[in-house]
Amino acid sequence: MKKRAILLSGFAVLSLLTAFGVLNLCGCTGFDGGAAVEAAAQTNQAPTADSKVVAYYFHGTTRCTTCRTIEAYAHEAVQTGFGDALKAGKIEWRALNVEEAANRHFIKDYQLYTRSVVLASYQGDKQLRWKNLDKVWELVGDKGQFTRYVQGEVKTFLESR
Template sequence: MIKRTFLAIAVVLAVISCGQSQSGQSGQKSASLSEADDAKVKVYYFHGRMRCPTCVNIQEVVQNTVNDNFAGNEDVAFLEVDFSDRANAHLADKYEIAWSSVVIATEDEHTNITEQAFAMVMNNPEGLKSLVMAETQKFLDK
């Protein structure tokens, strides 16, 4: 119970802090929405215009994990999506996005790993990498 309460508080604090600093660019490969149309599995990193350091770290870990482990696999695409851009409203609505989020999806189903990402990124980035790889592979295997 205490662990769950601590996790909830950590997620709330991280979400609140997300509006307090500008984002950095990672320089890693991110497919455009149109380029990823044919991908079976899409790993979305949703963000607003402003991002906290934790949010930037989540993007870096998730994006690097996809790029390092699924490079050359046309069935997997990493997509960075600014949910505050009206052009992306359909995706924000589809996945019920209100703040920085990580969603792994196929055409028919998806998994939102945002809570786990916030809980792991600073103290257990290897665990977050493993989670991203496992969830992505789960959808590839279907």
């Protein structure tokens, strides 16, 4: 019995190390936040409309299948759940590579540590609040739950402006 427990714990450790290695190879473990975080030349700064919610998907240059799936599901959730609000300019979708110099400031601004979906509420050029939808990584295996989660968070943001 003891031997089996040791084998199972060894297998668990090996599985975790393998998963970490795969994520590291695909570039999903984090962003280079230590690189000079540039606040200058913020081409993707803030929306200019009176009041809106921006749904951001932040990614790096290297993108794995899971990262692309999270982006696709989140984008689809916003489009299908809030098509009229998108057309009216109340919601905006932005997919940004934070490894590009002009976008690096977002790593610090939103405390990013991996590929992320972030909602930000703006009044004019002033950001009022933001939220990292960190459950997207847990829910990416279930598109229905993922969609309900993202749409629920967007709805909450729209209602609490």
